[in-house]
Amino acid sequence: MEFDSSPVFLNSEKITRYIDGRWDSLISCLETSFVLYSSDDGQVIQPVRENVTVRDYNGLLFSMPVCSSPHEALATKIITVYNDNHLRGLPRIQGVILLFSAVDGVLKAILEAPVITAKRTAGATAVATKYLASENPKILAILGAGVQARSHFEVLTHLYNFEEVRIWNIHQNNGEKLVKELNDKGFHCVCCSNVEEAVRDADIIVTATFSKTPILKAVWVKPGAHINVIGASNPTSQELDPELMRSAVVYTDSREAACVESGDIIISEVEVYAEIGEVILGKKEAFRDKTTVFKSLGMAVQDLVSAKLVYDAYTSDLQK
Numbered sequence: 107m108e109f110d111s112s113p114v115f116l117n118s119e120k121i122t123r124y125i126d127g128r129w130d131s132l133i134s135c136l137e138t139s140f141v142l143y144s145s146d147d148g149q150v151i152q153p154v155r156e157n158v159t160v161r162d163y164n165g166l167l168f169s170m171p172v173c174s175s176p177h178e179a180l181a182t183k184i185i186t187v188y189n190d191n192h193l194r195g196l197p198r199i200q201g202v203i204l205l206f207s208a209v210d211g212v213l214k215a216i217l218e219a220p221v222i223t224a225k226r227t228a229g230a231t232a233v234a235t236k237y238l239a240s241e242n243p244k245i246l247a248i249l250g251a252g253v254q255a256r257s258h259f260e261v262l263t264h265l266y267n268f269e270e271v272r273i274w275n276i277h278q279n280n281g282e283k284l285v286k287e288l289n290d291k292g293f294h295c296v297c298c299s300n301v302e303e304a305v306r307d308a309d310i311i312v313t314a315t316f317s318k319t320p321i322l323k324a325v326w327v328k329p330g331a332h333i334n335v336i337g338a339s340n341p342t343s344q345e346l347d348p349e350l351m352r353s354a355v356v357y358t359d360s361r362e363a364a365c366v367e368s369g370d371i372i373i374s375e376v377e378v379y380a381e382i383g384e385v386i387l388g389k390k391e392a393f394r395d396k397t398t399v400f401k402s403l404g405m406a407v408q409d410l411v412s413a414k415l416v417y418d419a420y421t422s423d424l425q426k
């Protein structure tokens with residue numbers, strides 16, 4: 107029997123070709139992944155990710171396995187997160203996603219992780235924002251000016267027509283660089299010199315930084331705003347002050363992960379009200395008129411559905 111076992115290797119450039127301009131398909135896949143995960147009927151098996159600390163170099167190694175029966179697929183994302191890599195001129199997040207057939211265990215593809223991680227995280231935020239933000243949001247504030255800030259800008263301006271987009275970054279020159287890059291493409295964004303100025307009256311806020319301590323305070327946030335908390339993905343880091351966490355209705359992607367991984371939840375001692383999948387399933391309410399927090403940690407099933415979207419587009423292109 108002939109058996110060609112070679113998996114395809116999809117680098118960032120190829121992935122970008124098959125994922126760019128496909129926000130609606132990606133958002134729809136991610137919505138499905140939230141539903142499958144929160145259905146709790148064994149269709150998705152996703153343990154809490156493992157991580158190893160690289161103490162000497164301020165690094166982490168994450169391993170994120172998952173099986174999705176409806177997709178007949180298995181995946182594992184393996185990434186490193188090195189906080190000081192900007193000093194080396196390297197990305198802080200690197201790695202690969204391995205995509206297997208669940209039917210026979212064949213490794214189908216190896217995909218570079220950064221582009222998918224950027225897009226699927228922003229796409230997941232888009233799903234949460236669609237359910238939790240007020241109708242017709244006018245002001246968007248993004249805290250951070252890195253990879254996630256860019257992909258969140260892209261997806262949220264795809265979904266909404268904002269009157270104002272404000273960006274704040276710890277190093278203002280990097281914030282200004284991003285604002286210039288976006289304005290050169292025809293957008294109109296402003297760079298703010300402090301967080302309070304950036305979030306004043308904002309309807310939607312994104313925190314996408316590597317801060318370990320809170321950067322966003324309750325007193326600065328308009329009641330009823332929706333906040334997507336993307337950073338602080340470990341039990342000792344926070345992006346939001348505990349008062350803000352306690353005054354908001356808190357949603358997350360995975361309750362099981364949030365209770366062991368999210369400093370914003372653990373240190374603030376808040377209850378998770380619902381997984382976003384439970385809201386989509388109609389099991390829990392979406393409080394659009396209250397201040398809401400979506401604590402995003404990132405799930406392997408999001409990587410699986412996104413990798414599959416790219417792989418399927420690539421293989422159907424080959425058959426043309």
Ligand SMILES: NC(=O)C1=CN([C@@H]2O[C@H](COP(=O)(O)OP(=O)(O)OC[C@H]3O[C@@H](n4cnc5c(N)ncnc54)[C@H](OP(=O)(O)O)[C@@H]3O)[C@@H](O)[C@H]2O)C=CC1
Nearest residue numbers: 250251252253254276277280315316317337338402403404
């Ligand atoms: N929820 C999820 O699914 C995912 C979450 N993440 C998390 O999102 C966050 C952003 O990741 P990503 O955009 O890829 O990273 P980048 O390195 O591209 O950007 C990081 C941003 O954080 C800023 N920053 C660094 N240190 C601090 C600090 N002490 N206080 C405030 N801002 C700071 C950086 O500013 P400057 O460059 O000027 O130093 C930069 O704007 C990280 O916490 C990461 O772990 C990432 C992937 C998925």
Ligand SMILES: O=C([O-])C1=[NH+]CCC1
Nearest residue numbers: 187223339403404405
């Ligand atoms: O889900 C993910 O890929 C990550 N979450 C935190 C860092 C990377």
